[in-house]
Amino acid sequence: MALPDFVMYEEEYNKLKEVIERLKEESGSKIVFLVDKNGQQIAGAGELGNIDATSLASLTAGNVAATDGLAKLIGEKEFSLLFHEGERDNLHISIVGKRGILVVIFDNKATLGLVRLRVKKASQELEKIFDLIDEKAKKQVGDSENFESPFAEITEDDIDKLFGDI
Amino acid sequence: MAFINHAAKEINCKIVYYGPGLCGKTTNLQYIYTKTAEERKGKMISLATETDRTLYFDFLPIDIGTIHGFKVKFQLYTVPGQVFYNASRKLILKGADGVIFVADSQEERFEANIESLENLQENLIENNLSLDLIPYVLQLNKRDLPNVVPVEELIQELRYKGEPYFEAVAIQGLGVFETFKACAKQVLQTLR
Ligand SMILES: Nc1nc2c(ncn2[C@@H]2O[C@H](COP(=O)(O)OP(=O)(O)OP(=O)(O)O)[C@@H](O)[C@H]2O)c(=O)[nH]1
Ligand SMILES: [Mg+2]
Numbered sequence: 001m002a003l004p005d006f007v008m009y010e011e012e013y014n015k016l017k018e019v020i021e022r023l024k025e026e027s028g029s030k031i032v033f034l035v036d037k038n039g040q041q042i043a044g045a046g047e048l049g050n051i052d053a054t055s056l057a058s059l060t061a062g063n064v065a066a067t068d069g070l071a072k073l074i075g076e077k078e079f080s081l082l083f084h085e086g087e088r089d090n091l092h093i094s095i096v097g098k099r100g101i102l103v104v105i106f107d108n109k110a111t112l113g114l115v116r117l118r119v120k121k122a123s124q125e126l127e128k129i130f131d132l133i134d135e136k137a138k139k140q141v142g143d144s145e146n147f148e149s150p151f152a153e154i155t156e157d158d159i160d161k162l163f164g165d166i
Numbered sequence: 167m168a169f170i171n172h173a174a175k176e177i178n179c180k181i182v183y184y185g186p187g188l189c190g191k192t193t194n195l196q197y198i199y200t201k202t203a204e205e206r207k208g209k210m211i212s213l214a215t216e217t218d219r220t221l222y223f224d225f226l227p228i229d230i231g232t233i234h235g236f237k238v239k240f241q242l243y244t245v246p247g248q249v250f251y252n253a254s255r256k257l258i259l260k261g262a263d264g265v266i267f268v269a270d271s272q273e274e275r276f277e278a279n280i281e282s283l284e285n286l287q288e289n290l291i292e293n294n295l296s297l298d299l300i301p302y303v304l305q306l307n308k309r310d311l312p313n314v315v316p317v318e319e320l321i322q323e324l325r326y327k328g329e330p331y332f333e334a335v336a337i338q339g340l341g342v343f344e345t346f347k348a349c350a351k352q353v354l355q356t357l358r
Contacts, residue, residue, distance in 0.1 A: 005167055005168045005169070005170055005319070006167060006168070006169045007172070008169075008170070008171045008172060008173060010175075012175030013171070014173070019244055036169065036262075037261070038169070038178075038180060038260065038261035039167065039225075040178050048234075054208040054227045055208065055225075058211065058225045058227075058241065059225075062213075062222060062258075065258075066222070066257065068257075069253055069257060092193060118192075151177075151234065151236075151354070151357040151358055152233065152358055153358075154233060154354060154357070154358050158233055158234075159233075159354050161231075162230050162231040162232075162354075163350075163351075
């Protein structure tokens with residue numbers, strides 16, 4: 001397949017989570033989300049209960065993909081960020097490395113300038129963690145004898161059972 | 167490209183419904199949505215025109231259960247079938263783990279099916295994917311209509327690699343879950 005599966009472990013997850021928690025605090029924003037370019041949510045910080053994270057992740061990824069398409073059309077490599085200003089809340093969307101998208105939701109308690117500044121710093125840290133994740137994945141491909149996929153032992157039966165009640 | 171999350175104990179896979187305009191892709195998702203228990207589905211998002219044609223995509227997250235302690239989740243997407251939305255179709259295929267081709271069985275859509283299938287292969291290749299490798303299922307939809315092409319003829323023309331195929335009447339839900347399950351099953355098998 002084109003890209004290997006994206007495998008994330010607890011250790012890196014905790015690191016990512018720590019960075020976005022800190023970003024939320026230091027920027028004074030309400031919610032920070034990290035999603036991947038395919039629309040999967042990776043981690044979040046803030047009052048997540050008030051928001052449909054799954055929808056947010058897929059719409060953000062769609063938005064970024066469409067904007068990337070526009071960038072290529074006019075001969076740009078990419079637009080590194082999107083900003084949407086609302087009456088109450090604002091949405092700041094930026095790209096992290098090859099596969100991440102950072103979404104920051106903030107109201108008038110924070111300023112765009114501060115959000116930008118903190119996002120920049122956090123992005124660099126997040127990018128490093130993504131690199132770690134990639135390295136780990138590569139190592140495991142080379143080391144497949146010692147690495148056991150949690151799905152290696154799925155049987156036909158397991159799969160059939162899964163669909164038992166939908 | 168599945169997302170295997172050991173922290174959240176979750177696995178996320180993406181299936182894309184493809185096919186010519188008005189073949190019934192959105193109808194497939196709507197049926198799955200209405201028949202799935204509240205706790206197993208998220209919100210369905212449809213980015214559509216005033217006339218209910220898909221403009222960008224439909225999206226439906228489904229939680230199908232637990233395997234070896236991991237929650238198994240599928241994200242179902244449809245593409246916009248109208249020819250001029252090709253740029254969007256290409257974007258939505260990115261990262262797909264499986265594809266379902268929904269064919270419109272009506273005689274007058276015979277050519278449209280063939281063109282859409284060729285377009286699917288082109289767009290997969292542009293995403294470094296290919297029909298030859300990706301989990302893939304064919305659905306022959308709208309079997310309830312009077313002017314349909316016989317199944318054998320559709321298969322002859324549209325079946326690409328011996329993939330499973332299902333006759334369907336998506337507005338009544340016939341064949342909808344069978345199609346989805348067959349594709350989901352193939353996707354899960356590739357993870358082994
Ligand atoms: N008779 C009949 N009509 C169907 C069937 N499935 C879908 N339709 C109808 O076909 C029309 C188009 O269906 P959609 O699901 O919107 O088609 P689509 O493939 O999403 O179309 P685009 O979004 O333009 O690509 C609707 O009026 C549906 O009710 C079927 O099995 N039989
Ligand atoms: Mg549609």
